[in-house]
Amino acid sequence: AQSVTQPDIHITVSEGASLELRCNYSYGATPYLFWYVQSPGQGLQLLLKYFSGDTLVQGIKGFEAEFKRSQSSFNLRKPSVHWSDAAEYFCAVGAVGGGSNYKLTFGKGTLLTVNP
Amino acid sequence: NAGVMQNPRHLVRRRGQEARLRCSPMKGHSHVYWYRQLPEEGLKFMVYLQKENIIDESGMPKERFSAEFPKEGPSILRIQQVVRGDSAAYFCATRQGTMRFTEAFFGQGTRLTVV
Numbered sequence: 001a002q003s004v005t006q007p008d009i010h011i012t013v014s015e016g017a018s019l020e021l022r023c024n025y026s027y028g029a030t031p032y033l034f035w036y037v038q039s040p041g042q043g044l045q046l047l048l049k050y051f052s053g054d055t056l057v058q059g060i061k062g063f064e065a066e067f068k069r070s071q072s073s074f075n076l077r078k079p080s081v082h083w084s085d086a087a088e089y090f091c092a093v094g095a096v097g098g099g100s101n102y103k104l105t106f107g108k109g110t111l112l113t114v115n116p
Numbered sequence: 117n118a119g120v121m122q123n124p125r126h127l128v129r130r131r132g133q134e135a136r137l138r139c140s141p142m143k144g145h146s147h148v149y150w151y152r153q154l155p156e157e158g159l160k161f162m163v164y165l166q167k168e169n170i171i172d173e174s175g176m177p178k179e180r181f182s183a184e185f186p187k188e189g190p191s192i193l194r195i196q197q198v199v200r201g202d203s204a205a206y207f208c209a210t211r212q213g214t215m216r217f218t219e220a221f222f223g224q225g226t227r228l229t230v231v
Contacts, residue, residue: 009156034219043120043207044159044222090159103172104149104209104220108158 002027002095006107013081014115021076021110023065023091032094032102033074035065038109039087047089050074061085086114118142120210121190122223129198129230137226139208140190146213147171148191149220150183153205165191166213198230 003026013019025031032051036044048059055067065076074091091107121140129135141148146167151159164172165185176183180198185191195202205227209220 036222043122043224044209046219046221049219103161103164105161106151106159108156 002031002093002103002105004091004093004105004107006089006091006110008110009108010111010113012113012115015083016080019076019078019081019085019112021089021091021112023074023076023107024072025074025091025093026072027093027095029095030069033065033067034092034094034104035059035063035074035076036090036092036106037061037087038090044090047076081112081114083114083116086112088112120145120208120221120223122206122208122226124226125224127226127228129228131199131230132197135195135198135202135228137193137195137206137208137228138190139193139210139223141208141210142221144212145210145221147211147220148185149209149211150191150193151207151209153207153225159207162193195228198228200230203228203230 005024007022034049035047037047038044047063048057050057050067058064063078067074088109088111090109094102094104123138148165150162153159161175163176163183180196182194205225207225209222211220212218
């Protein structure tokens, strides 16, 4: 069964600083990988996804993530954080279960605080 | 094209009552996932449904919880005889039922409070 680990529960950065959120996955085959963001009291919004091809993927709001198969990682990065990026970030892995069915498994999330 | 709609957004139930949470998928989406979110615990998978079928219910508690996704109408997550421990945010996500892998889109969630 697949699993996702986000080692950092809470990260604090200053506005304008760079950001990297870590994500490690466990899955026997090539995974489908996602990053979602959740603002307080809201649902989850998809930031970016990796299905295949280029291992560096670009997402919305200036985020990018890099798939590293050798490290089973899919870390999220942003060169300069804005105060509005404060939110909780979830990494997820999709596992194909046959046909058009698949299961989406989430990490426990990383809460990002941005200091002015 | 409206997004994934969940209602109600907030639901308060007394212990022992029933809670019904509804999820209307985006147009063209035939797969629905339900997740429960507790503080500091992330999103826990509950159940995965396709139209009229339960594909995977490995995350559903064995008692009091049930889910359906009828041919017509929204998907329903039903919790009978609620207890305080059921208080949580419940999210549904939906996706297209294509052979090609597609991402899932989330609703705003239903926040259930059991008093």
